[in-house]
Amino acid sequence: MDNVKVSVILPVFNEQDYISATLDSIINQDFTDFEVIIIDDGSTDNTLKVIEEKFHNCPIPHKIIHQENNGVSSARNKGISLACGEYIVFVDGDDYILTNHLSQLYNEGYDFSLTQMVKKEGEEIKNPHYYDFDEINAKDFIKLELEMKIPFNFVQLSYKTDIVKKHNLQFREDVNYGEDTDFALRALCYGDSVKIGNEITYYYIQHEESLSNTSKLNRFDYISVLEDLATFFKKQNQNDLTELVNSSRIPKAIFGNMNYFFYHNYDYDEVIKKMKDLDLFRKLSYFKGDKKFSLKIKLFLLNPKLYYIMWRKFKNSI
Incomplete structure (x- = not known):
């Protein structure tokens, strides 16, 4: 062989x-x-x-x-x-x-x-x-x-x-x-x-x-994987990639998984508690990039409960 x-x-x-x-x-x-x-x-x-x-x-x-x-x-x-x-x-x-x-x-x-x-x-x-x-x-x-x-x-x-x-x-x-x-x-x-x-x-x-109904809240653990990846890029002197992980990939992963849980009817309070435990609100605020996506994050951080109610009503339109 x-x-x-x-x-x-x-x-x-x-x-x-x-x-x-x-x-x-x-x-x-x-x-x-x-x-x-x-x-x-x-x-x-x-x-x-x-x-x-x-x-x-x-x-x-x-x-x-x-x-x-x-x-x-x-x-x-x-x-x-x-x-x-x-x-x-x-x-x-x-x-x-x-x-x-x-x-x-x-x-x-x-x-x-x-x-x-x-x-x-x-x-x-x-x-x-x-x-x-x-x-x-x-x-x-x-x-x-x-x-x-x-x-x-x-x-x-x-x-x-x-x-x-x-x-x-x-x-x-x-x-x-x-x-x-x-x-x-x-x-x-x-x-x-x-x-x-x-x-x-x-x-x-x-x-x-x-399919997704077998998922658990530990999908958020992917954030720590991305943080380790940012550290790896930094050690490789790829500081621009480190910045992209922190300012783009991590916030998008947080937001995407959060909406994923909402879509699959996870308990709102459990999702929010997990996010607070992992300090994900702060990490969300680091996003830099697309203005429309940035606005979504700002609306959520301003009033998570209201965002959730509006998201449930309009789904992916916001």
Whole structure:
């Protein structure tokens, strides 16, 4: 398995209903020089059996690892440690990729490549964001993400393995939200070039049982991840990125998650108490940027209860 071009890392946990389709989408790639590293993170259903049957007599180089349940970050980190490819690509166990996904993501001479992802819920497919350029400096890409000018998911990228391993980049295992974006932005900070493709090749599947009603208020813990990221950028002498985290990404993450909780009928007093406990009101006030968004924040900070009442009445119109 040495010297393959791409390592596909696939963490799985109790995916017996979906994993067969995911594996078929990987096996049927029009790109030939790749390996598949599957980390079963302590599944208690038939996931591992389905995987083993699927790869029985399969000529594609593969590793199937079974470990005790330690979480998806642990599984991905295990996959990174075993990767032999020039580039690393991540796929989740209930998603699927089109046959040209790897061929679109393998671009020699670039540190990263990006392809388009769409979210699919039932028969509804959300349109992706299309770019008007075919390559971009990695730092400029980071800025676009921190300003939330682009929708972005870490699975859209291929990562040069040398960058990941040289800098010992791993997914944080101590948090439940944002560890994937954190990994991607840290990796991008060490690279130079991103190849951009506008072809849709990745389908992110939202299943009914995995939707937002399972969320908890600890989504706000993502703020501490962003604060650590700001510190990381500062240590890399990227003070402009640190400023963007503090003045744009953190306030938007706070406000976005707050409205998320309101939308899903979380108790107002519980949300506000959590925000006060985490000092999020002060951090919201640091926002700099879009005047319309700035006005929303000011209205909320002026009278949170009134904002909540008006938001419930008019939803996303304010």
